[in-house]
Amino acid sequence: MQLSQYRELRRQEDTKIVLLVMDGLGGLPRDEDGLTELEAAHTPNLDRLAAEGICGLHEPVGPGVTPGSGPSHLALFGYDPIEYQVGRGALSAVGIGFDLSPKDVAARGNFATVDADGRVTDRRAGRISTELNRELVAKLREIELSGVEVLVETVAEHRFLLVLRGEGLSQELDDTDPQQVGEFPVEPHATDQAAEKTARLVGQFVAQAREVLSDQPAANMVLLRGFARRPEWPSMEEVFGLRAAAIAAYPMYRGLARLLGMDALEAEDALPAEVEVLERHWADYDFFYVHAKHTDSGGEDGDFEGKVAEIEHVDAVVPRIMRLEPDVIIVTGDHSTPSVLRSHSWHPVPVLIRSRYCRRDPVERFGERACMAGGLGPRIPATSLVPIAVANALRLDKYGA
Secondary structure: OOOOOOOOOOOOOOEEEEEEEEEOOOOOOOOOOOHHHHHHOOOOOHHHHHHHOOEEEEEOOOOOOOOOOOHHHHHHHOOOOOOOOHHHHHHHHHHHHOOOOOHHHHEEEEEEEEOOOOOEEEOOOOOHHHHHHHHHHHOOOOOOOEEEEEEEEEEEEEEEEEEEOOOOOOOOOOOOOOOOOOOOOOOOOEEOHHHHHHHHHHHHHHHHHHHOOOOOOOOOEEEEEEEEEOOOOOOHHHOOOOEEEEEEEOHHHHHHHHHOOOOOOOOOOOOHHHHHHHHHHHOOOOEEOOOOOOOOOHHHHHOHHHHHHHHHHHHHHHHHHHHHHEEEEEEEEEOOOOOOOOEEEOEEEEEEEEEEOOOOOOOOOOHHHHHHHOOEEEEEHHHHHHHHHHHOOOOOOOOOO
């Protein structure tokens, strides 16, 4: 069903929905006991929700497709990521409150480490501090390019924002980030003839950036991805009739939420603090997106036990959320990040939905193998989850006579 059709079915009810997203939740079994990170974690509260609700595995984009965080979150919010596309640059810009103009092309940047031959040895420069990031951004702001304004902003840790502002720019560029170590940064390449000017400018920026960063022991290179302009999309209130709020610390997720008309509430990068924001604003909104980032970090770092610990930290705050008595709660991840792969993967993601009106299934534990047998099925499209939640919140009318 198209989003425009949900607009025609929406109705107002005094009900509330919580979408709790553990970033990179899905995993793969480790050799010693055959358990995934979620299965190895002690999660009595999530298990209780699973037993009281309906479970399954969702596919963010499609079979075999490894999704980025942007497309996978769009799908979770009910928007087809094939139709609604945006690069990380625009998400990062909106996320930090940067006002993109119609002349702007934005890119998400990483400070990275390259060896003497120019090969990438660390795509995140050891996750440098935000304080050092600000010092390096000050150096990048000295770069000048003919015919365009160069704007550089700190995001957090190794991440920064690059915005080129001027006439005749295009977002149709490939990333310069090779996405793996041991490779050379990718030369800027226009995927459309109209983007050749932009590709030349990006190449000049990268060359000058390497020069001004040459004295740095770790952050001696920049990698760019997600070249994008700001899109104009229908809001969640327009589509589903939901006054929506996002509680997320990281700018990219805040930016995506803002593009969908959500209010991005200020929160510290700690789940207990995010839940405190949820409690404080409970009366103000119908839909709350709560984002737990660090489950993904454990997966990307190859830290199985670290990811287990982060999942258990999330489980510990679930009772606080449930004391608010949400009419519907969805708990899931945006994608899988198995620690054995140290990266996002194509594997379907565990999901549970708990409400007064869902049909309970036999699942009693929240884990990958248990969810395969759940009532939502082993490969439900992620775009279906919010519509199902809205229906369980009694916010959709009947379709047809």
